Amino acid sequence: MKKIAYILVMCLGVWCAGCSENGDDGYYDDFYRVYFPVDSLNYAFGDKPVEMAKYTVKVPVQILGEPARADMKVNVKVDLASTTATAEAYTAVPSEITIPKDSIVGYVPVEIIRENVMDERDTVFRVVLQLEASPDFALGVKEGLRATVTFSNYLAEPEWWVGLKDVFWGPYQKEKYQKMMEIWGGPITLDDYVYKMVKLINVAKEMYEYFQEHPEYGMEFPPYIFWPYE
Incomplete structure (x- = not known):
């Protein structure tokens, strides 16, 4: 009987330890954590109507775990060293977005301005986003801290x-x-x-x-x- 009780205690300990895993250090620390669930999104203007002057790519940011307890702020920045699009090709990305109460997802808007995107063959531009810690959120898994938006404006001449x-x-x-x-x-x-x-x-x-x-x-x-x- 004592042996059975000992095994149950050990299993409970392992379960508790497993439940506490989170973040880079491997343990829950009572922080909400966020990450990019998608690391790359692409948009092509080439075959879109002439009148379409702009388009907003909505990059999702997701909470690890429970929904937000209130409207909560996420900090984000553009990694200019990795970004190849000119500043004129997209509207300034907000440095802070909101994940609404009772939700697990918010969105970083990246508005692309078509007339400032060159239409040369095989020319693709990118905007690289980087999550940062905020008073409301710590950072989640390191593989999900960056997301890239790529876009182009090329349309090949049809053979006919x-x-x-x-x-x-x-x-x-x-x-x-x-x-x-x-x-x-x-x-x-x-x-x-x-x-x-x-x-x-x-x-x-x-x-x-x-x-x-x-x-x-x-x-x-x-x-x-x-x-x-x-």
């Missing part, structure tokens, strides 16, 4: 574009293709070009009329266009 560029849509400019995809409902393939030519030309006409109404985009077209379909 050259076919009728001197007749209808002019030289390739990504804004034209973005508007055509918006009207079409998605990317336009070579098969679409071959088998859905009437629809494609009508979409090109609608795109052309849009940019005639918005000359501020500076789109170039052939001097004389005869649209064969109404």
Whole structure:
């Protein structure tokens, strides 16, 4: 009987020790702790509508354990040494965010400004975020203390574009293709070009009329266009 009691006491001790593990030092210390549950998020402007000037990537920050007992503040900074995006490419990231009461997740907003993101091939920019301790939170696992937001603005010229560029849509400019995809409902393939030519030309006409109404985009077209379909 004593042997059984001894085993139960030992098991209880092991269980208590296991329950106390937390943080880098391995034990609970009555602090709320936070981390990034996702270490990388990507956004591509390339195929988005012409009118989309900005986009906000919401980077989640999560509590280890119980929900927040009240609205609680998390400190965050941009690691400028690791960030490749220029300051003009994104809105200043707040140094403090809130995890609401009874929640385990808050978000760091990273607003990207499209006109300041170059559209060169294979050019991807990044903003690197770093969590910092605050009066409300200690830091969680070290692997979750940094998160990277990557973004680009490149849109490749479709292979069919050259076919009728001197007749209808002019030289390739990504804004034209973005508007055509918006009207079409998605990317336009070579098969679409071959088998859905009437629809494609009508979409090109609608795109052309849009940019005639918005000359501020500076789109170039052939001097004389005869649209064969109404």
